[in-house]
Amino acid sequence: xxxxxxxxxxxxxLFLSVNAFCQTKNSLPVYYDAKFIYENCxxxxxxxxxxxxxxxxxxxxxxxxxxxxxxxxxxxxxxxxVPVSWNKTANPSGYLKTTLKSFGSLDVTSLSDGLARFLVExxxxxxxxxxxxxxxxxxxxxxxxxxxxxxxxxxxxxxxxKLYNYQVYLPILREAFEQDLKEMLDSVYNLINCNNCxxxxxxxxxxxxxxxxxxxxxxxxxxxxxxxxxNDISKKIxxxxxxxxxxxxxxxxxxxxxxxxxxxxxxxxISPKEAEMFKQPDFAKIYIGLLYQQLTTSEDKSxxxxxxxxxxxxxxxxxxVKKINSVITSATEADKAISKIIDGGENEVNDYLLAAxxxxxxxxxxxxxxxxxxxxxxxxxxxxxxxxxxxxKSYNSAIFEAYLLLQRxxxxxxxxxxxxxxxxxxxxTVSLSKDSKEVQSAIEAVALPSGSYRVKxxxxxxxxxxxxxxxxxxxxxxxxxxxxxxxVNFKFKDWNSYGVTAPVGIGLNFGKLKRCCLKxxxxxxxxxxxxxxxxxxxxxxxxDSASVVPKVELKDIISPGVFLTWGLGKxxxxxxxxxxxxPILRKVSSSANTFADNKYTRFSVSLTVDIPIxxxxxxxxxxxx
Amino acid sequence: MRIIVKTPIDVRVGAPLLSAPTYxxxxxxxxxxxxxxxxxxxxxxxxxxxxxDAIGNYxxxxxxxxxxxxxxxxxxxxxxxxxIPSIWEKYQEKGNKAKIAILDSGYNTRNTxxxxxxxxxxxxxxxxxxxxxxxxxxxxxxTHCASIIGGRNLNNITGxxxxxxxYIAKICSQGSVRNYSxxxxxxxxxxxxxVDIISISYGGENPNDGLKNIxxxxxxxxxxxxxxxxxxxxxxxxxxxxxPALYQNCIAVGATxxxxxxxxxxxxxxxxxxxxxxxxxxxxxxxxxxxPQSGTSQAAAIVSGVCALAISHFKNSGKAYTVQTIRDLxxxxxxxxxxxxxxxxxxPVKIFQNL
Numbered sequence: 001x002x003x004x005x006x007x008x009x010x011x012x013x014l015f016l017s018v019n020a021f022c023q024t025k026n027s028l029p030v031y032y033d034a035k036f037i038y039e040n041c042x043x044x045x046x047x048x049x050x051x052x053x054x055x056x057x058x059x060x061x062x063x064x065x066x067x068x069x070x071x072x073x074x075x076x077x078x079x080x081x082v083p084v085s086w087n088k089t090a091n092p093s094g095y096l097k098t099t100l101k102s103f104g105s106l107d108v109t110s111l112s113d114g115l116a117r118f119l120v121e122x123x124x125x126x127x128x129x130x131x132x133x134x135x136x137x138x139x140x141x142x143x144x145x146x147x148x149x150x151x152x153x154x155x156x157x158x159x160x161x162k163l164y165n166y167q168v169y170l171p172i173l174r175e176a177f178e179q180d181l182k183e184m185l186d187s188v189y190n191l192i193n194c195n196n197c198x199x200x201x202x203x204x205x206x207x208x209x210x211x212x213x214x215x216x217x218x219x220x221x222x223x224x225x226x227x228x229x230x231n232d233i234s235k236k237i238x239x240x241x242x243x244x245x246x247x248x249x250x251x252x253x254x255x256x257x258x259x260x261x262x263x264x265x266x267x268x269x270i271s272p273k274e275a276e277m278f279k280q281p282d283f284a285k286i287y288i289g290l291l292y293q294q295l296t297t298s299e300d301k302s303x304x305x306x307x308x309x310x311x312x313x314x315x316x317x318x319x320x321v322k323k324i325n326s327v328i329t330s331a332t333e334a335d336k337a338i339s340k341i342i343d344g345g346e347n348e349v350n351d352y353l354l355a356a357x358x359x360x361x362x363x364x365x366x367x368x369x370x371x372x373x374x375x376x377x378x379x380x381x382x383x384x385x386x387x388x389x390x391x392x393k394s395y396n397s398a399i400f401e402a403y404l405l406l407q408r409x410x411x412x413x414x415x416x417x418x419x420x421x422x423x424x425x426x427x428x429t430v431s432l433s434k435d436s437k438e439v440q441s442a443i444e445a446v447a448l449p450s451g452s453y454r455v456k457x458x459x460x461x462x463x464x465x466x467x468x469x470x471x472x473x474x475x476x477x478x479x480x481x482x483x484x485x486x487x488v489n490f491k492f493k494d495w496n497s498y499g500v501t502a503p504v505g506i507g508l509n510f511g512k513l514k515r516c517c518l519k520x521x522x523x524x525x526x527x528x529x530x531x532x533x534x535x536x537x538x539x540x541x542x543x544d545s546a547s548v549v550p551k552v553e554l555k556d557i558i559s560p561g562v563f564l565t566w567g568l569g570k571x572x573x574x575x576x577x578x579x580x581x582x583p584i585l586r587k588v589s590s591s592a593n594t595f596a597d598n599k600y601t602r603f604s605v606s607l608t609v610d611i612p613i614x615x616x617x618x619x620x621x622x623x624x625x
Numbered sequence: 626m627r628i629i630v631k632t633p634i635d636v637r638v639g640a641p642l643l644s645a646p647t648y649x650x651x652x653x654x655x656x657x658x659x660x661x662x663x664x665x666x667x668x669x670x671x672x673x674x675x676x677x678d679a680i681g682n683y684x685x686x687x688x689x690x691x692x693x694x695x696x697x698x699x700x701x702x703x704x705x706x707x708x709i710p711s712i713w714e715k716y717q718e719k720g721n722k723a724k725i726a727i728l729d730s731g732y733n734t735r736n737t738x739x740x741x742x743x744x745x746x747x748x749x750x751x752x753x754x755x756x757x758x759x760x761x762x763x764x765x766x767x768t769h770c771a772s773i774i775g776g777r778n779l780n781n782i783t784g785x786x787x788x789x790x791x792y793i794a795k796i797c798s799q800g801s802v803r804n805y806s807x808x809x810x811x812x813x814x815x816x817x818x819x820v821d822i823i824s825i826s827y828g829g830e831n832p833n834d835g836l837k838n839i840x841x842x843x844x845x846x847x848x849x850x851x852x853x854x855x856x857x858x859x860x861x862x863x864x865x866x867x868x869p870a871l872y873q874n875c876i877a878v879g880a881t882x883x884x885x886x887x888x889x890x891x892x893x894x895x896x897x898x899x900x901x902x903x904x905x906x907x908x909x910x911x912x913x914x915x916x917p918q919s920g921t922s923q924a925a926a927i928v929s930g931v932c933a934l935a936i937s938h939f940k941n942s943g944k945a946y947t948v949q950t951i952r953d954l955x956x957x958x959x960x961x962x963x964x965x966x967x968x969x970x971x972x973p974v975k976i977f978q979n980l
Binding site: 042045056 | 729730750752753754756758764766769797798799800801802803804805808826827828829830831833854856857858859860861862863864865867868890918919920921922923925
């Protein structure tokens with residue numbers, strides 16, 4: 001019957017290929033020490049240690065202070081190899097230490113601060129205070145989002161009372177955006193370890209599993225090899241779980257992983273060819289013996305547990321070696337996937353995906369301790385997606401993955417999740433902006449989101465700063481003239497004018513209007529216009545490349561009015577019926593403007609494109625009953 | 626080994642004789658690969674040594690020179706330091722009556738400087754891994770000790786008692802002995818062969834009653850001198866003096882350097898009965914070119930060789946001796962050591978003066 005520690009060891013060996021840890025006194029991995037001893041200090045015909053000076057030179061890394069043959073005999077794996085007598089020629093030791101080459105970290109591209117300042121300089125006029133105040137309020141009231149955007153939250157919170165001067169904060173905000181996105185995996189880690197946020201939506205075992213996975217992904221994202229990742233995780237694991245079995249398992253994995261590190265530059269772990277040494281039972285015994293000896297200098301619980309296990313199972317070396325051999329083969333495959341990233345050059349998203357999946361497969365071996373379920377599967381899948389998105393700088397996709405995780409594992413309402421998407425997308429887009437145009441687009445995407453007319457169609461009630469742009473036909477009454485107007489092009493008895501209209505004002509919008517014959521949601525708006533720039537719009541339609549337009553003053557475009565507007569389902573068109581005081585700016589040309597001689601009022605019907613500028617207030621959808 | 630022709634020589638086929646057929650004349654400057662040994666043959670200009678190649682052609686050594694020079698006496702410094710050649714010449718003693726058992730890793734069976742001295746040999750262990758064990762030395766340590774004790778000095782001067790009889794007991798392959806029963810069996814064999822000296826350049830930190838008993842038997846019952854090294858210092862080791870040297874009936878040997886001071890390689894212990902040169906001692910190993918080695922192993926071999934000369938001289942003189950006689954001769958006729966007055970350095974000349 002397998003003991004608990006046998007299970008642990010089996011599992012440990014099976015996912016050896018991923019991981020590594022362990023600070024040891026010696027500078028060479030155990031494998032190479034074992035190899036040196038086997039090849040230079042071991043009599044293969046007589047199965048005894050030889051070359052005492054070299055042997056002691058190697059073994060002193062595993063013992064505290066000076067030691068003797070008796071100390072060697074106390075190691076159950078060395079016991080049978082210790083001779084009763086050595087020749088007494090002082091052979092110089094051939095044990096040469098080599099320096100392990102460490103893998104360098106991957107180059108991570110970053111945008112310069114100068115670019116950020118440039119972008120801000122060019123776009124600050126496009127930002128508005130209201131947006132940032134809302135943003136700050138949203139972050140403040142949602143801990144989950146605060147955790148995901150910690151730096152942004154901190155800056156907005158600090159600048160709370162000074163957001164009117166938001167331009168000052170834009171450079172650091174932009175940096176904060178980028179930093180928060182880059183570190184989103186860390187934030188997700190903090191999120192799932194936040195009891196207030198997760199509550200009962202995640203079991204402790206699920207949390208531990210996903211936490212380990214995230215730590216692994218964070219390290220891979222930074223270009224670390226899975227071997228170093230395990231080394232890193234093994235140090236952090238006590239903070240993730242108090243389950244000693246899990247801690248032991250990772251400790252053991254890392255111990256063995258470190259012991260099998262390759263001394264060449266190409267591979268992290270020893271090659272399958274080198275692993276053939278394990279076919280030599282005596283080599284394996286020396287190797288395990290060195291591991292055992294290494295543990296004797298530690299007082300760590302896991303070390304003691306592993307030492308105890310080895311001591312009690314010293315006759316099962318063959319079984320362990322079989323597993324080591326199969327593990328090394330799969331470790332080599334993982335090595336290849338990782339090497340592709342580490343070697344540099346252009347990496348595809350799939351390369352990271354492959355590396356992550358290889359690592360996850362290995363971490364998946366921990367299933368002896370973790371119960372995989374839908375939550376875990378979901379979390380892992382979307383964490384992988386998040387990792388690859390972050391590596392590819394697909395920050396918008398990353399926001400969406402974070403959204404899915406929030407949706408699954410937090411109690412955030414749909415409305416707040418929608419807000420998260422809105423602000424998250426803003427952050428992502430600004431971070432990815434390469435020039436002022438792109439930053440402008442990012443800001444406009446929030447201030448004037450494409451398809452934002454849908455908001456009023458799909459929401460119960462909405463207030464917006466709105467513009468409409470289109471054609472009208474109507475009746476004008478000029479002050480001082482009883483009927484009609486001679487200046488219009490065509491005369492009708494009652495409908496005496498037509499042209500381009502572009503009123504701008506406040507709209508009170510009622511959405512989600514579905515009727516029997518109307519398939520899609522409609523909206524009905526009460527629109528109060530303040531200005532009408534129809535004449536200017538007409539000029540721009542005809543001369544959109546002109547750089548200069550004649551001077552237009554505010555008084556020329558003032559056009560207060562009231563309209564009843566019908567939003568036409570899934571189209572940006574709206575049909576309006578309204579009454580307004582007409583703007584005196586009648587026509588714009590490249591040389592001069594034409595103004596009305598008198599003030600006038602207009603009753604009109606218009607077909608326009610619905611252009612919300614800023615949604616000032618939106619009442620959520622009516623709940624489905 | 627390669628030789629370079631210095632004067633024009635004829636190739637002699639099949640024998641080192643001027644009467645042997647010759648079909649080729651070798652020009653000056655030519656290089657010839659030979660087996661490294663010198664063979665007696667016809668004398669030309671007082672030189673009777675001939676080289677031989679792999680297919681049996683002989684070349685007069687007076688007309689050629691070894692590309693790898695032969696060992697100089699100055700390199701094997703200990704011989705002159707201990708005035709061993711003076712013993713050979715003055716007392717005409719080269720150990721021909723002494724029988725020495727060397728318990729070690731076997732001997733180089735291809736080196737006539739060694740093989741010519743070996744009377745008998747035996748292997749005292751079986752391969753645990755099921756491999757075939759031969760008497761041939763695969764480590765070189767046994768050959769090195771044998772060449773110091775009784776190398777024939779045919780090609781190089783390495784041996785202290787070049788006419789002594791060597792009994793080779795192979796107790797290990799690579800320099801470490803699995804268990805004491807192997808050594809015990811080898812000592813029993815040496816007793817059976819009626820050797821005069823048992824030389825053991827090995828040691829372990831643990832005592833063994835069986836080993837002690839058989840050494841007591843060899844010494845007390847068969848008047849066999851047992852010489853053993855006290856042990857070498859090993860970095861990181863607790864460096865304890867070794868058994869069997871620590872047993873009362875063993876002559877425990879430590880090592881000195883060329884300055885006649887205690888060598889750093891030796892473990893210092895009050896049980897050390899005598900010291901002998903133990904640094905850069907040339908001897909044969911796996912090739913036919915002498916190589917330097919250091920340690921109390923080499924020192925013990927030198928003491929064994931000196932004792933062989935003394936015992937042989939006793940025998941040649943028809944005088945009786947006991948182990949204690951030899952021990953007294955060694956210790957009472959030793960030189961003092963400058964850097965450690967409690968230790969003594971063997972002095973063959975004084976020993977022979979007091980025989």
